[in-house]
Amino acid sequence: MHLRLLKLHPNAIIPKYQHEGDSGVDLHAIEPVAIAPHKTALIKTGLAAEIPIGTELQIRPRSGLALKQSVTVLNSPGTIDANYRGEIGVILINHSDTVFEVKAGMRIAQMVMVPVMHLDITVVDKVSDTSRGTGGFGSTGT
Known part of the structure; x- marks a missing residue:
């Protein structure tokens, strides 16, 4: 599948597969960002x-x-x-107790292209019964 990319910044790195058979290409940060412990940051690509x-x-x-x-x-x-044409950003969260330093050029995430199936939604009065029924979170045991 073909993907057309536009470099919006001179430091942008075109993603590539690291190994044959990889599912995703690596995305890189274009600038340094310090992410405080237990905080988030939007990292620009x-x-x-x-x-x-x-x-x-x-x-x-x-x-x-x-x-x-x-x-x-x-x-x-x-x-x-x-249909989105803006800059690809990555929301990172630092779950550690120390500041995490994103460096310019650092590989920060993977990007995978996947097919999308569009829904044809019908509103009904009832959904069919199954053996599971309404059993949700944790209903099958631990």
Whole structure:
């Protein structure tokens, strides 16, 4: 699938796959940002995209950043709709007790293109019964 990217900032780094078979490409920060403990920050990538209709871009955490630094994407996965043309930003949260320093050029998240199915919504008076019924959070045990 083809993705058209626009560099909005001279420090923007075009994402690429790190290894053959990777699902996502890495997004990079364009400027340094200090994220205080237990706080969030919007990290700029300096990129805008022309996303094909019928797809979305998902912004996902980098596992190493989450494991080693306790920093992750807050709204994971973040959705970038096909009709959005603004700068791609990444909302990071620092779950640690120390300041996390984002450096310019640092890989901060992964971006994956996925197909989107549009809903045909029908309002009904009742939904069908299942063996699970209305059992929700924790209803199947621990």
